[in-house]
Amino acid sequence: MVMSVMLVVEAVYNSVVSLGVKAIGWRPEWRFKWEPLDGADEEKGRAHYPLVLVQIPMYNELEVYKLSIAAACELQWPKDRIIVQVLDDSTDPFIKNLVELECENWVNKGVNIKYATRTSRKGFKAGALKKGMECDYATQSEYIAIFDADFQPEPDFLLRTVPFLVHNPEVALVQARWSFVNDTTSLLTRVQKMFFDYHFKVEQEAGSATFAFFSFNGTAGVWRTVAIKEAGGWKDRTTVEDMDLAVRATLKGWKFVYVGDIRVKSELPSTYKAYCRQQFRWSSGGANLFRKMAKDVLVAKDVSLLKKSYMLYSFFLVRRVIAPTAACILYNIILPVSVTIPELYLPVWGVAYIPMVLTIVTAIRHPKNLHIMPFWILFESVMTVRRMRAALTGLLELDGLNQWVVTKKVGNDLEDSEVPLLQKTRKRLRDRVNFPEIGFSMFLFLCASYNLAFHGTTSYYIYLYLQGLVFLLLGLNFTGTCSCCQ
Numbered sequence: 001m002v003m004s005v006m007l008v009v010e011a012v013y014n015s016v017v018s019l020g021v022k023a024i025g026w027r028p029e030w031r032f033k034w035e036p037l038d039g040a041d042e043e044k045g046r047a048h049y050p051l052v053l054v055q056i057p058m059y060n061e062l063e064v065y066k067l068s069i070a071a072a073c074e075l076q077w078p079k080d081r082i083i084v085q086v087l088d089d090s091t092d093p094f095i096k097n098l099v100e101l102e103c104e105n106w107v108n109k110g111v112n113i114k115y116a117t118r119t120s121r122k123g124f125k126a127g128a129l130k131k132g133m134e135c136d137y138a139t140q141s142e143y144i145a146i147f148d149a150d151f152q153p154e155p156d157f158l159l160r161t162v163p164f165l166v167h168n169p170e171v172a173l174v175q176a177r178w179s180f181v182n183d184t185t186s187l188l189t190r191v192q193k194m195f196f197d198y199h200f201k202v203e204q205e206a207g208s209a210t211f212a213f214f215s216f217n218g219t220a221g222v223w224r225t226v227a228i229k230e231a232g233g234w235k236d237r238t239t240v241e242d243m244d245l246a247v248r249a250t251l252k253g254w255k256f257v258y259v260g261d262i263r264v265k266s267e268l269p270s271t272y273k274a275y276c277r278q279q280f281r282w283s284s285g286g287a288n289l290f291r292k293m294a295k296d297v298l299v300a301k302d303v304s305l306l307k308k309s310y311m312l313y314s315f316f317l318v319r320r321v322i323a324p325t326a327a328c329i330l331y332n333i334i335l336p337v338s339v340t341i342p343e344l345y346l347p348v349w350g351v352a353y354i355p356m357v358l359t360i361v362t363a364i365r366h367p368k369n370l371h372i373m374p375f376w377i378l379f380e381s382v383m384t385v386r387r388m389r390a391a392l393t394g395l396l397e398l399d400g401l402n403q404w405v406v407t408k409k410v411g412n413d414l415e416d417s418e419v420p421l422l423q424k425t426r427k428r429l430r431d432r433v434n435f436p437e438i439g440f441s442m443f444l445f446l447c448a449s450y451n452l453a454f455h456g457t458t459s460y461y462i463y464l465y466l467q468g469l470v471f472l473l474l475g476l477n478f479t480g481t482c483s484c485c486q
Contacts, residue, residue, distance in 0.1 A: 001330075001347070001350045003322050003325065003326035003330075004326050004327075004330060004350060004354050005354070006318055006322055006326075007318060007322055007323055007326055007327070007354075007358070008354050008357050008358055010314055010318045010319070011357075011358055011361045011362075012357065012361055013206075013314075014202045014203055014206040014361075015202055015361040015364060015365070017205075017206040017209060017210060018201060018202045018205050018206050018365060019364065019365075021205055021206075021209050022365075026209060027261075028164065028208070028257050028258070028259055031209075031212075032164055032167070032168045032171060032257055033164075033167040033168055034163050034164055034167060035163055035167060036159065036163060037049060037159065037162065037163055037166065049077065049078050049081040050081065050142040050143055050162065050166060051081050051082070051083070051140055051141045051142055051143075052077060052081065052082050052083070052141060052142070052143045052144070052145060052158060052162065052222075053082075053083050053085055053137070053138050053141035053143070053144045053145070053225075054072045054075065054082065054083065054084045054085065054144075054145045054146075054147065055085050055087060055129060055132050055144060055145070055146050055147070056068050056069065056072055056084070056085070056086050056087065056146075056147050056148075056149060057087040057089070057125050057128045057129060057132075057146075057148065057149070058086065058087065058088055058089070058090065058099070058148075058149035059088075059089045059090055059091075059121070059149075059406045060090045060091060060092050060095050060406070061090070061095070061099075061149035061150070061409060062092075062095050062098070063409045063410055063411035064149050064150045064267070064409045064411045065095075065098065065099050065102060065149060066102055067150070067152050067411065068147055068148070068149045068150065068151055068152060069084070069086060069099075069102055069103065069106065069113075070106075070152075071147070071151070071152035071153050072084045072147060072153070073106045073109075073111045073113060074155050075153065075155055075157060075158050076155045076156055076158065076159055077158050077159070079110065079111070079112065080112070082112065082158075083112050083113075083114060083137055083138075083141065084106070084111060084112065084113040084114070085113075085114045085116060085132050085135070085138065086099060086103055086113065086114070086115050086116065087116050087117075087128040087129065087131070087132045088100070088115065088116065088117050089117070089118060089121050089124075089128050090117075091121075096117070099115070100115050103115040114135070114137070116131070116132055116135065118131055122236070123234075123236030124236060124239075124241075124404045125218075125241060125404075126234040126235060126236040126241035127234075127236050129146070129234045129241075130233055130234040130236075133225075133228070133233070133234070139225075141225055142224070142225055142226075143162060143165055143222050143223065143224055143225060144222065144223045144225055144228065145157070145158065145161075145221070145222045145223075146218070146219055146220075146221060146222075146223070147219050147220060147264070148218065148219040148266070149409070150266050150267040150409050150411075151178075151219050151220055151264050151265065151266045152181075152264065152265040152266070153176075153220070153264045153265075154262075154263075154264070157176070157262065157264065158222070160259070160262050161174040161176065161222045161259065161262060162174075162222060164257050164259070165222060165224055168255075168257075170253075170254065170255050171224070171254070171255050171256070171257055172223060172224045172227030172228075172231075172249050172254035172255065172256060173216055173221055173222070173223050173224070173227070173246065173249070173254070173256040173257070174221060174222045174256075174257045174259060175204065175208075175214070175216060175217060175220065175221040175256065175257070175258045175259070176220045176221065176259055176262040176263065176264050177200045177204075177220070177258075177259075177260045177261075177262065177263050177264070178196060178200065178217070178220060178263070178264060178266050179263040179264065179265050179266070180193060180196075180265070180266060180267065180268050181265050181266070181267055182267055182268055182270065182410070183268060185268075185270065186270070186479045187372075187375060187479065188270075188271075188272060188275065188379075188479035189268045189270065189479075190369075190372050190375075191372060191375055191376045191379045191380075192268045192269070192275060193268065193369075194362070194366065194369050194372060194373075194376045195376075195380070196268075197365065197366045197369075198362050198365065198366075200258075200260060201260065201365045201366070202361075202365055203319075204217075204258045204260075205258060205260060207256075207258070207315070208256060208257060208258035210310075211306075211307050211310055212255035212256055212257070213246075213250050213255070213256055213307065213310070213311065213315075214246070214256055214258055215240075215242065215243045215246050215247075215315070216242040216243065216245060216246040216256075217242060218240075218241070218242035219242075219264075219266070220264040220266070224254075227249050227252070227254050228245065228249070230249070230252050230254075231245055231248040231249040231251075231252055231254070232248055237292065238285040238288050238289050238292070238394075238402075239281045239282075239284065239285035239288075239401075239402055239403070239404055240281075240282060240285030240286055240288075240289055243285070243286060243289055244289055244293075247289065247293055247297070247311070248293075248296075250303065250307075250311070251296060251297065251300040251302065251303055252302060253302035253303070267409055267410065267411070269407050269408070270408075270410050270479070271408070271477065271479060272434070272474050272477050272478075272479055273431075273434070273477065274407050274408050276383075276386050276434075277403075277405045277407065278407050279383060279386055279387055279390065280386060280387075280389075280390040280393075280403070281390075281403070281404065281405070282390075283320070283324060283386075283387045283390035283391050283394065284390040284391065284393045284394035284400075284401055285394060286316075286319075286320040286391075286394065287320045287321055287390070287391040287392075287393075287394030287395040288393075288394030288395065288397065288401060289316075289320075289394075290316040290317070290320050290321065290394075290395070291394070291395055291397070294312060294316070297311050297312055298312070320391060320394075321391055321395060323387075324384050324387035324388040324390070324391050325388050325391060325392075327380075327381065327384040327388075328384035328385050328387070328388040329388070330350070330351075331351075331355075331381055331384070331467075332381060332384065332385060332440070332444075332467075334346070335351060335460060335464075336443065336444055336447035336448075336460075336464055337447065338458065338460075339447055339448075339450055339451035339455075339456075339458055339460055339461075339464075340447065340450055342456055342457075346458075351460075355377075359373060359377060362376075378466060378467055378470040379470065379474075381467055381470070382437065382467075382470055382471055382474055385436070385437075385440065432477065433475055433476055433477065434474065434475045434476075434477065435475070436475075437471045437472070437474050437475030438471070438472060438475035438476075440468075440471045440475075441468045441469070441471035441472035441475060442468075443468075444464050444465075444467050444468030444471060445464075445465065445468045447464050448460075448461040448462075448464035448465045448468060449461070451464065
């Protein structure tokens, strides 16, 4: 109950800040200077534009490699002041050859694009980005824009983000918001969008407006090269190399800018298993980073005591540890078990009012999704089991901590006949169903049935049946792709 109170206070605080920002029409330009670069001194000409390196790390990205490369090559920036660097860690020779040919096609069109590979995947994405920065042309770049393989920035992306870095020497990072090309494909992608909408509209916006600190999202952002080097460069000690770099840069006194008006198209995981793997990587990595960096935050000299408190309590403890743990234990374990133990009393404010407040603060920034809210609540309850396991794995450094499985992409341009689809393989039973979810659904159905038969003073069976049904559906990998769910 105490952890739940901590969670709801954190959520209300972020929502109040976010609503305040929206109410007064606050924009990053109020705090940080922004002027377009196209009014440069004619005598300096194109040299006035800083040299920008655009990095695209990828790994066997057959379905989307053309999209990201094309979007990066079409960015509006003087051709002699931009370098596109494709960091290809692909292990499939066929895919690697296709990516290299695509780069050669853009070279023939006059684009300064470099194709880089490694002999091993050591460090995964962090290792690729670190290796890419060691190139001679990369060391000369003032700023580095990073896009994952499924991200497609608009042509004016650099023109809208780089001025924040040019005119504000204390700013290290400009982060844009994600948008999605497949958010209406299924019920699964719809509830994912609600999760990311809350993250960007509330958490990122609140952190940027108050402390000029938030976690780098790993993509759709532009870094100052000097800040990356000063923070110690890319490190592969966790699976959240982006968050790791952001925290270390903040401890050096650098500030971040989140610009929600700039959106970059990307793709949501289209299967439940892919989403679980993505969330495990993020949740375990964030908790593990908390373990590794808590002491560094405490002793940092270039950060105020208030900002340290925000980083340790709000950013790390509540979001990375308390949020998944409290929700999972209270609503998926204690609540179901309580129906079989009459002596166990759960106060109404804990099992009803707190969830209601959390639902309101989540829905208040995207009222258009109110009809999806019941599904989101039940889905997030299932995900807390996965996230709690991941958080404990990271916090205690258990086996499987540094697993890195690249999220499978589908792409939104599969009509191109030159891009063959991967052959479908026969899946084993354990790949077609999720046994933990099915087992949990049986547990919830038993508790609900017991409560229905011997409900006593508590009647939670309706919620327990619904929650058990969602566990069962996700256990069978149902993602809601039928027309009635889209």
